[in-house]
Amino acid sequence: DWDAxxxxxxxxxxxxxxxxxxxxxxxxxxxxxxxxGEGSLTLDEVRIPDVELREVDKVVIVACGTAFHAGMIAKYAIEHWTRLPCETELASEFRYR
Structure with missing residues (x-):
């Protein structure tokens, strides 16, 4: 909840x-x-079957503002945990790639 x-x-x-x-x-x-309690992370809202998830070969984070900076940090965590290459792109520039 948000307050003043x-x-x-x-x-x-x-x-x-x-x-x-x-x-x-x-x-x-x-x-x-x-x-x-064992430290396992569950993301129930990610409804991608394991078979499809295993086919992912790259992660691209598209964001702007402070979310872009958070994405630059997340890039390292994602690469570390998934062993997949990850890029962070500015949303305003992404469509021109």
């Missing part, structure tokens, strides 16, 4: 510093209910 206090800097000098400080909780909230 989320739009305030909360004592931080800038919104960027606030967002950096908020990241651990944001990740924890995102993973809530998706990680079991």
């Amino acid at each position: 206090s989320a739009a305030e800097k909360g004592g931080y000098a800038s919104f960027m510093l606030k967002e950096i400080a908020d990241q651990p909780q944001a990740v924890a909230d995102t993973l809530l209910g998706r990680v079991d």
